[in-house]
Amino acid sequence: QKEVEQNSGPLSVPEGAIASLNCTYSDRGSQSFFWYRQYSGKSPELIMSIYSNGDKEDGRFTAQLNKASQYVSLLIRDSQPSDSATYLCAVMRGNKLVFGAGTILRVKS
Amino acid sequence: GAVVSQHPSRVICKSGTSVKIECRSLDFQATTMFWYRQFPKQSLMLMATSNEGSKATYEQGVEKDKFLINHASLTLSTLTVTSAHPEDSSFYICSARVWGDEKLFFGSGTQLSVL
Numbered sequence: 001q002k003e004v005e006q007n008s009g010p011l012s013v014p015e016g017a018i019a020s021l022n023c024t025y026s027d028r029g030s031q032s033f034f035w036y037r038q039y040s041g042k043s044p045e046l047i048m049s050i051y052s053n054g055d056k057e058d059g060r061f062t063a064q065l066n067k068a069s070q071y072v073s074l075l076i077r078d079s080q081p082s083d084s085a086t087y088l089c090a091v092m093r094g095n096k097l098v099f100g101a102g103t104i105l106r107v108k109s
Numbered sequence: 110g111a112v113v114s115q116h117p118s119r120v121i122c123k124s125g126t127s128v129k130i131e132c133r134s135l136d137f138q139a140t141t142m143f144w145y146r147q148f149p150k151q152s153l154m155l156m157a158t159s160n161e162g163s164k165a166t167y168e169q170g171v172e173k174d175k176f177l178i179n180h181a182s183l184t185l186s187t188l189t190v191t192s193a194h195p196e197d198s199s200f201y202i203c204s205a206r207v208w209g210d211e212k213l214f215f216g217s218g219t220q221l222s223v224l
Contacts, residue, residue: 043217049212095158097213
């Protein structure tokens, strides 16, 4: 079992819709969780961090964490074509950040 | 957010040569820097953790004699790929952590192509 699992996609949504990205992790002791966005050929860019159960909102982005289910999600409201990218879920393990393989999101205009 | 500068952005070299990649934290001191490698359509794989003034800690399966890491100051870490071969062709990305914060900030990455 991988430490951080994501559906590779691609996930296709129409412009203006809500995109829902999911991630599960194996280490029940994990406390810190992050979502990064990566455009092709570029390095990852931090979108959200979340540490407590529940929802955390920042603009069009909402991160959701459920530690009992070992599940993290990212919702993108009013999706735009510029949101098309690979979204990486990352979980802190000790001092290190472990990444999932990423989900490709395509927003169609 | 914190700025991490990485150079060069792209390197093409012949097999057997060595390549040095620099990673600098521009507006903060990074006691710890991390080096990742990413093959096409795959996730970032941590190669090593670099602490200022001490030897780097390498992940399992990463050859420390091939991937030399130096973290001589609080703002600079370098990765040298020695005797590069085509299988070393990859996207190498450094990252740094601000003291007291768990967030990682990434450099722009280096695309290495070994012919």
